[in-house]
């Protein structure tokens with residue numbers, strides 16, 4: 001297992017589209033394990049491959065508790081259904097540290113993905129897990145949570161981000 005450096009905005013890799021994984025190999029499983037270790041160490045509840053500079057469609061999530069962890073490791077995840085009902089939830093991002101904001105997203109989603117054994121699976125998520133899987137799949141498409149905010153709110157965060165990036 002290895003800890004991987006997490007990439008921060010305004011790095012271009014966070015705006016790139018990750019490519020589908022063609023074959024689940026030992027290297028895929030190793031990368032997912034390294035991503036899980038990196039997510040737990042951060043600490044965070046999710047991590048997408050773009051955030052560690054790998055443009056492959058891989059995500060990890062754990063919205064469980066310390067007593068009952070619930071690790072998800074997904075290959076080529078996609079949303080196949082989303083509810084019309086929406087929920088506003090506060091989000092953070094390990095690639096935009098120190099800037100949280102409320103984001104409105106579909107309350108419930110159904111996702112299809114490939115598991116670490118190469119099997120196609122489906123799952124349904126609500127609450128924090130729903131926001132998290134949508135946030136992580138956004139990363140794979142080069143989308144950040146601030147893109148869901150008003151121009152005013154996004155502009156305020158972006159100004160502060162660029163100021164701290166300049167040092």
Ligand code: K1U
Pocket residue numbers: 043044045046047048090091092093094095131132135136139
């Ligand atoms: O993808 C990421 O940047 C990870 C991000 C995921 C996320 C958080 C909140 C809503 C949707 C998606 C994070 O994990 S930010 C850190 C965080 O949420 C957290 C940190 C410590 C304890 C509990 C949560």
Ligand code: ZN
Pocket residue numbers: 092093094095135139
């Ligand atoms: Zn993020």
